[in-house]
Amino acid sequence: MIELFYWTTPNGHKVTIFLEEAEVEYRITPVNISEGAQFAPAFLAISPNNRIPAIIDHAPADGGAPVSVFESGAILLYLAEKTGRFLPAGLRDRVEVLQWLFWQMGGLGPMAGQNHHFKQYAPEKLPYAIDRYVKETARLYGVLDRRLAGREFIAGDYSIADMASYPWIVPHRRQGLRLEDFPNVARWFAAIRARPAVQRAYARADEINRVPTVTERSAAILFGQGPDLPPTGT
Numbered sequence: 001m002i003e004l005f006y007w008t009t010p011n012g013h014k015v016t017i018f019l020e021e022a023e024v025e026y027r028i029t030p031v032n033i034s035e036g037a038q039f040a041p042a043f044l045a046i047s048p049n050n051r052i053p054a055i056i057d058h059a060p061a062d063g064g065a066p067v068s069v070f071e072s073g074a075i076l077l078y079l080a081e082k083t084g085r086f087l088p089a090g091l092r093d094r095v096e097v098l099q100w101l102f103w104q105m106g107g108l109g110p111m112a113g114q115n116h117h118f119k120q121y122a123p124e125k126l127p128y129a130i131d132r133y134v135k136e137t138a139r140l141y142g143v144l145d146r147r148l149a150g151r152e153f154i155a156g157d158y159s160i161a162d163m164a165s166y167p168w169i170v171p172h173r174r175q176g177l178r179l180e181d182f183p184n185v186a187r188w189f190a191a192i193r194a195r196p197a198v199q200r201a202y203a204r205a206d207e208i209n210r211v212p213t214v215t216e217r218s219a220a221i222l223f224g225q226g227p228d229l230p231p232t233g234t
C-alpha cells in the first residue's frame with residue numbers, strides 16, 4: 001500500500017495520475033500547504049524539503065522496512081520501477097522517457113511555477129519578471145510542441161514523462177498561453193485529459209480541496225520562507 005502525502009497542486013496531481021493509471025492501492029494523507037502542514041515534524045521526516053508530494057511505500061519490493069520518497073520525479077520513477085508500468089525496460093526507450101521526465105522536473109515545472117508566482121501572486125507586478133517567465137514558459141511549450149510533432153506521446157508509449165508534464169499544462173491560461181498556438185501540445189493535452197485515470201485523479205483532488213492554495217493569508221506561509229523552519233515546525 002502506498003501512502004501519498006498530497007495537496008491539490010500540479011506536483012501532487014502527477015502522483016495521483018500514476019497511482020490511478022497503474023491501479024495501485026493507495027491512501028491519501030492531505031498536507032494542507034496553505035496552513036503550514038508541510039512544516040510538521042512528521043512530514044519533514046519524509047520530505048525534508050517541506051514540499052509535497054511524498055510517499056511511503058508500506059510494502060516495498062525487497063520486503064524490508066517501509067520506504068519513503070520525496071520529489072515528484074523520484075516518486076514517479078520509484079513507482080514505475082515498482083510496478084513495471086509506464087517506463088520501458090530497454091536502454092534506449094528508457095533514456096528517452098527519463099530525459100523528458102528530467103526536462104519537466106528541471107524546466108517546465110520550475111519555470112511555470114515562477115510564471116504563476118510573478119504573474120498571479122507577487123504583490124508587486126514586475127513587468128520584467130512576468131515577461132521573463134511567460135516567455136520562458138512559452139519557449140518550453142514550443143520545445144514540447146516540436147517534440148510532439150508526429151508523436152502521440154512524449155517518449156514512445158504513454159509514460160511517466162507525460163504524467164509529469166500534463167499537470168503543468170493544465171493551467172496554460174493562467175500562464176498567459178493559448179493551446180491554439182501549440183497544436184501538437186493541444187492534441188496531446190486533449191488525449192490525456194480524456195483518460196479515465198486522469199479524470200479520477202482530478203476528481204480525488206476535488207474531494208480533498210476546492211479552494212485556491214494561494215490566498216493572501218497563505219502567501220505569507222508559502223512565499224515568506226527563509227533558511228529556518230517557521231515556528232509551526234518546531
Ligand SMILES: N[C@@H](CCC(=O)N[C@@H](CS)C(=O)NCC(=O)O)C(=O)O
Pocket residue numbers: 009010011012033038050051052053070071072073109221222
Ligand atoms: N521539485 C518538487 C517541487 C514540489 C513543490 O514545489 N511542491 C509545492 C506544491 S506544488 C509545495 O509543496 N509547496 C509548499 C511550500 O512552498 O511550502 C517536486 O517536484 O516534488
